[in-house]
């Protein structure tokens with residue numbers, strides 16, 4: 001049994017013991033307080049020994065640490081030297097983390113230097129000369145995955161954590177890094193494996209099928225323990241995408257209604273140019289911000305109208321295109337100008353999208369005025385604001401946040417699949433549904449096991465029990481070098 005499981009691990013995590021030792025600068029480019037060079041692999045400690053000299057604090061005597069005397073997880077103070085000349089390159093702290101107690105589970109050496117491009121480059125060159133190769137983007141994390149320290153969802157969580165722009169996105173990523181997603185998927189798979197075992201025993205002992213198999217019970221179990229939770233994952237992934245990538249909110253309307261002014265108000269900057277001249281904004285302008293912890297990408301667009309000016313026409317076409325793939329459209333009109341048929345013609349093509357009708361320039365409305373709103377658009381959420389006087393902008397932000405993320409969306413302890421994971425989960429969901437249907441109609445067990453196995457494989461791909469090399473490449477290429 002022990003031997004069999006070892007074999008399984010080797011098959012699933014093809015570990016090449018001869019694989020190269022990798023190195024990279026792990027801190028961002030530019031000058032900073034410190035810069036870190038990270039080395040991982042079998043030659044890491046050898047490289048450390050070759051380049052590092054300990055400096056005795058009292059006598060100032062410099063000496064390399066004898067082979068085998070490096071204590072793991074301990075910082076040493078000293079110099080990195082050019083091994084050919086013995087000249088000091090930088091004053092450093094160095095630490096060796098012997099595998100498997102390291103990020104990659106291999107021996108890892110970190111050199112903490114005085115940052116600065118020239119110093120870092122000089123030391124990295126010596127490290128490479130000493131037998132390391134330059135790491136590819138995400139290669140340290142890829143090794144952590146291949147060596148079984150983390151599963152694929154944790155690796156993806158690490159990327160999301162690095163890229164998280166808001167507190168909510170950070171929390172979602174942290175849940176993945178802790179392995180919560182993998183735990184849930186593994187629990188669902190265990191349930192499926194139980195059912196698979198029952199079906200298989202029925203195939204092995206066909207005479208006992210009627211006595212042994214509780215088709216309806218199995219179908220119910222599948223529904224409750226597998227199909228339902230997978231369905232919840234799929235439902236949540238849309239909210240997750242918004243929290244990860246940011247909601248695309250497009251500000252659109254006729255020329256001169258105050259779109260650019262509104263953009264500036266929502267961003268809190270003077271990003272877009274505002275003038276009384278219609279047609280000032282000719283191209284779309286994009287900027288990132290966050291509202292109540294939700295990352296939002298606002299796009300200001302050229303005013304929609306018929307125009308013969310070719311440059312303006314391109315702007316108008318772009319505006320229309322970005323409206324099409326918006327998560328939310330802020331349709332802006334003016335409070336003191338009656339809504340006309342032209343407005344309705346313009347808004348018609350995207351009436352099926354999420355829209356907030358923003359009635360701007362409320363400051364030009366006298367208290368006795370009322371806005372005559374077209375009947376068929378009365379159901380749309382609408383708000384009266386003044387971009388100029390900063391009136392109603394907070395309510396607008398609340399409305400935007402509410403419409404971007406569903407209110408029943410629990411961001412306290414969220415497990416939300418990303419697009420890749422969602423694809424695998426959907427495949428697992430469909431196969432599991434086919435099995436549940438088949439169980440109800442007493443389909444022969446051998447046919448059911450095919451679908452069940454396909455569902456298991458799809459879920460295995462989520463956590464990386466089964467994986468394809470091209471998928472791994474795609475996942476890890478999203479990292480920066482040095483992670």
Ligand SMILES: Nc1nc2c(ncn2[C@@H]2O[C@H](COP(=O)(O)OP(=O)(O)O)[C@@H](O)[C@H]2O)c(=O)[nH]1
Pocket residue numbers: 254255256257258259260261262273274275276277278279280281303360361362363364385386387388389
């Ligand atoms: N009175 C008033 N004028 C505004 C308001 N918002 C924008 N404007 C003015 O309307 C004109 C056009 O504004 P702009 O933001 O460039 O509109 P856009 O063409 O839709 O981008 C400028 O003169 C702005 O100062 C508002 O809330 N109240």
Ligand SMILES: [Mg+2]
Pocket residue numbers: 259260261272273280281300301302
């Ligand atoms: Mg404008």
